[in-house]
Amino acid sequence: MTNNTNTNHVDSFEKRKKKEEMKKQLISFALMIGFTIIAFIAVAADVMEPMFVVPLILILAVVQVAFQFYYFMHMKDKDHEMPATLMYGGVWAAALTLAGLILIVWW
Amino acid sequence: MSIAATQKRGFGAFLWDYITTVDHKKIAHLYLFGGGFFFLLGGLEAMIIRIQLATPENDFISAGLYNEMITMHGTTMIFLAAMPLLLGLMNAVMPLQIGARDVAFPFLNSLGFWLFMFGGILLNFSWFMGGGAPDAGWTAYAPLSTQSPGHGVDFYVLGLQISGAGTLMGGINFLATIVTMRAPGMTYMRMPLFSWATFITSVLILFAFPALTVGLFLLMFDRMFGSAFFDVALGGNTIIWQHLFWIFAHPEVYILILPVFGVFSDITATLSKKRLFGYTAMVFATILIAFLGFMVWAHHMFTVGLGPVANSIFAIATMAIAVPTGIKIFNWLATMWGGSITINSAMLWTLGFIPSFTIGGMTGIMLASAVADYQYHDTYFVVAHFHYVIVGGTVFGIMAALHFWWPKMFGRILHEGMGKLTFWLFFVGFHLTFFVQHFLGLMGMPRRYWVFLEDQGLDTGNMVSTIGAFLMAVGVVIFLINVFYTWAKGNKAPADPWDGRSLEWAISSPPPYYNFKQTPLVRGLDPLWVEKMEGKGEITPAEPLGDIHMPNSSILPFLISLGFTIAGFGFIFQVDHSAYLILVFAGIGLALLSMLIRSLKDDHGYHIKKEELEREAD
Ligand SMILES: [Cu+2]
Numbered sequence: 001m002t003n004n005t006n007t008n009h010v011d012s013f014e015k016r017k018k019k020e021e022m023k024k025q026l027i028s029f030a031l032m033i034g035f036t037i038i039a040f041i042a043v044a045a046d047v048m049e050p051m052f053v054v055p056l057i058l059i060l061a062v063v064q065v066a067f068q069f070y071y072f073m074h075m076k077d078k079d080h081e082m083p084a085t086l087m088y089g090g091v092w093a094a095a096l097t098l099a100g101l102i103l104i105v106w107w
Numbered sequence: 108m109s110i111a112a113t114q115k116r117g118f119g120a121f122l123w124d125y126i127t128t129v130d131h132k133k134i135a136h137l138y139l140f141g142g143g144f145f146f147l148l149g150g151l152e153a154m155i156i157r158i159q160l161a162t163p164e165n166d167f168i169s170a171g172l173y174n175e176m177i178t179m180h181g182t183t184m185i186f187l188a189a190m191p192l193l194l195g196l197m198n199a200v201m202p203l204q205i206g207a208r209d210v211a212f213p214f215l216n217s218l219g220f221w222l223f224m225f226g227g228i229l230l231n232f233s234w235f236m237g238g239g240a241p242d243a244g245w246t247a248y249a250p251l252s253t254q255s256p257g258h259g260v261d262f263y264v265l266g267l268q269i270s271g272a273g274t275l276m277g278g279i280n281f282l283a284t285i286v287t288m289r290a291p292g293m294t295y296m297r298m299p300l301f302s303w304a305t306f307i308t309s310v311l312i313l314f315a316f317p318a319l320t321v322g323l324f325l326l327m328f329d330r331m332f333g334s335a336f337f338d339v340a341l342g343g344n345t346i347i348w349q350h351l352f353w354i355f356a357h358p359e360v361y362i363l364i365l366p367v368f369g370v371f372s373d374i375t376a377t378l379s380k381k382r383l384f385g386y387t388a389m390v391f392a393t394i395l396i397a398f399l400g401f402m403v404w405a406h407h408m409f410t411v412g413l414g415p416v417a418n419s420i421f422a423i424a425t426m427a428i429a430v431p432t433g434i435k436i437f438n439w440l441a442t443m444w445g446g447s448i449t450i451n452s453a454m455l456w457t458l459g460f461i462p463s464f465t466i467g468g469m470t471g472i473m474l475a476s477a478v479a480d481y482q483y484h485d486t487y488f489v490v491a492h493f494h495y496v497i498v499g500g501t502v503f504g505i506m507a508a509l510h511f512w513w514p515k516m517f518g519r520i521l522h523e524g525m526g527k528l529t530f531w532l533f534f535v536g537f538h539l540t541f542f543v544q545h546f547l548g549l550m551g552m553p554r555r556y557w558v559f560l561e562d563q564g565l566d567t568g569n570m571v572s573t574i575g576a577f578l579m580a581v582g583v584v585i586f587l588i589n590v591f592y593t594w595a596k597g598n599k600a601p602a603d604p605w606d607g608r609s610l611e612w613a614i615s616s617p618p619p620y621y622n623f624k625q626t627p628l629v630r631g632l633d634p635l636w637v638e639k640m641e642g643k644g645e646i647t648p649a650e651p652l653g654d655i656h657m658p659n660s661s662i663l664p665f666l667i668s669l670g671f672t673i674a675g676f677g678f679i680f681q682v683d684h685s686a687y688l689i690l691v692f693a694g695i696g697l698a699l700l701s702m703l704i705r706s707l708k709d710d711h712g713y714h715i716k717k718e719e720l721e722r723e724a725d
Contacts, residue, residue: 082286086310093314093401097354104405104413105346 028071035060127660129213130620131198134220135516138195139509141224145187147583148231152180154580157540161573163561170557174242175259177555179231181245182263185359186270187227189497192505193366194223194277197305199516200508201281203611203618204302206290206627211283213658214705219276221668226270229675233262237679244555246356249337249348253329258679264327265675269668271316271323278312281305290610291649292629296390299609299633300376300383303390304369307397308362314401315358322351331682346411353404361400363497365393367504368435371457374511375439377605378454379446382633385438392431392438399428409480418477425475432468436461449605452526456507459534460499467495470545485555488548494541506530506586513593514600518617522597525589533582539575543568608633613646621655624648624720655715663701670698 039057042048048056070076075084125133156176159167168176202210210216233240237258243251252260285306289298298306326348328334335341337348376383383389405413405421413421439461448454470492474480483489506529514520547568552559559565600616610627611618613635625648631637638646677690 086282086313089310090314096401097318100354100405101347101350104417105344105350 025071028067032064032067035064124660126665127217127662129209129217129658129660129664131202131210131213131216132516132618132620134216135195135199137220137224138191138198139516141220141227142188142191142195145183145227146189146192149180149183149188150580150583152176152183154576156180157573157576159557160559160569162570163566164558166558171239171242173557174244174555175234175240178241178244178247178259178263179234182230182241182267183227184497185245185363186267186274187223187230189363189501189505190274191223191227193308193363193501194219194274196370196505196508196512197277197281197301197308197366200512200611201302201305202284202288203515203614203622204299204609205285205288205293206610206623206629207284207288208622208626208655209658210280211288212280214661214664215276215280217661218664218667219273219280221664222273222276222671223270224273225668225672226266226268226273226675229269229672230262230266232676233259233266237262246352247326247348248352249326249329249345250339252326252348253337258682260326261330261679261682264323264330265679268320268323268327269671269675271319272671273668274312275316275320278309278316281309282313285309290623290627290629293634296387297629297632297634299369300372300386300389300393301366301369303393304366304372307393308365311358311362311365311397311400315355315362318351319355319359322348322355325351327678331678346408349408349411350404353407354401357404357407358397358400360493360496361396363501364504365396367460367501367508368393370504370508370511371439371460372435372442373609374453374457374507375442376633377511377608378449378451378457379443380449380606381442381446382636383438384441384444385434386632388434389438392434395431396428399424399431403428406475406477406480409477410484422475422477426472429468429472436465436468451510451523452521452530453507453511453605455527455530455534456503456510459530460503460507463495463499463503463534463537466542467492467499470495483548485553486548487544487552487554490554491541491544491548494544498537498541506533511605512611514604514616515611516617517594518600519593519597520600520604521593522589525585525592529582529586529589531582532585533579536575536578536580536582539578540572541575543571543575547572603635608636610634610646619723621657621715624655625652626650652717652720654717655720656712657715658712659710661705661710663705666701667698670694670696670701673697 039060042053042056069084069087073083074080075087125137128134128137155168156173159165159173159176198210198216202208230241239257239259241247241255241259241263243255243260243263247260247263252263285298285302289295325334325336329337329343335343337343337345339345372383372389403421403425405417406425409418409422439457450458470488474483474489474492510521510526547565548554550564550568552565559569602615603612604616605612610629613627614623627634627646628649630647634646638644671694674691674694677687677692677694680687681691
């Protein structure tokens, strides 16, 4: 009903935005695959000390999680404050649990 | 029109209607019925426990059966009675309070209920098959739970896993509903406290249940598939179970208490004819309780030997929770202060709640002191404490809510006289039963013991406790009579029997199946009260009358849940004979097939036409 006015104009604008969005998704997807390959090589190539490999993989993982949240799950878009709050709340609860378990059970 | 049609259609159609329904109001009825049934079952188990402990060295039931009784009483009351009853109330009231036509995912809502119901039934089948019910306590501590013979604990694992999945779905559903479906003008800070409590509780469900899920899976693998997570001899660690369990189970007690905080806030404001005192403080106190609730789990484990540093941190964090809780207690008192208070059954439960729960809170702080806890731990003092919180808080709250919202949920008002009688019997019985248990505990009576010896100063106290339990039982029976009486010939309820303040009282009792003919426009906190004060008395619609989009009923949630339950039986018994694996495959197959149908078959629901809505004049 409402898109009777200016249909063509809105459509082309929407199309451009979607195309832009798709490009971003593909770039982040390619980057994530790249990160995964780096992680595999770091382990398989056997050139680095485990002391370096473990933090490297962890950093790559954190970046991947950020891509997942912000690009694939659209947390970068508008009106995602509540999902973001809940997501970080969940991360907080999980981190607390892990910290508690590690500190108390294995220390 | 629809009510007359249902009555003509007979019982089969009625049953089919409820099995396939996706309407939040009918699912609420199902939750209340299911939760009520398990509440009676858990109550029966409690009576058997109290009869066994009425006199010293009693042999009313055997020691093994006693272990099964206490385990099933705790498990049933927490997972299958209190929580579903609360989810039922949330389903019935929250969408109406925020001005929504249903929850965000009606199909998921139905699936959540049926998973809970089938999980509960599966758990209780342990009484009849597989060598007895679970007997390792509701906490199922390893290694007791990994070594318990028979299939009891297997039933515990599968039953809770299935019903827990249902609860998790319910929580996610309520979150999505409150975030996305509030009526125009219903900002977060205008939501009634019960809706706020539903929101916070759902967050707790979302974050706490995964810990239980993980723990149950580890236990399942230890018992059924030969893993050794909790087997010290093979390098496992039994304490991990306690951590995982309490990381879940401490938030769980807030899942039980926060919704009734919401109930009491709404009831106090409505029946005192005053705006809730300190609305903002109430909201933030709720959030703070939920936040702190995740950092205190080890206060259940002070005697495990975590060391003085860990114990002190958890003790102080636990005591901190008394601050937001105290804020709430004082705000309720301040709301009543100077109000014109109506003392009916709902208000009686509210008034009874405040001192009872405060006693439970006070003993909670005593228990939070790690050094003193070495005295209290695993005695009847602890039993008294958590019954003061869960019965004096949650059960009182559920009873208050039932009396308050019964007219909205079922279209009839509960009988006041019987309501008051129920309250007084239950209230007196409750304090008789549990107050004396504080002292039994301090005198050294341990919890979970089958018998106690004569002449150790425990005889009178236990007898008093049992007499109190019978008074509570009589109270519950009178409530049941009240329900049947009201169903048969109770007074028809008007739309707004209590001179209400929030949106649910602006529509008929019971509401039409589409709830709001036009989405309401909310112009302030207590929207209906705002309109009443401005002389209008009814809610302004936010939209012109138009077609309403409704979801279709579906049998698939029932079939999915049935499938998982059949698979559950398969998992339990495949240990005995691999032929039972057929049940696993058949059950999972049925569930997956139903999911596939749900995914592939387009179901766009239907529309109630504008003309039809116009014909249904109000
Ligand atoms: Cu606790």
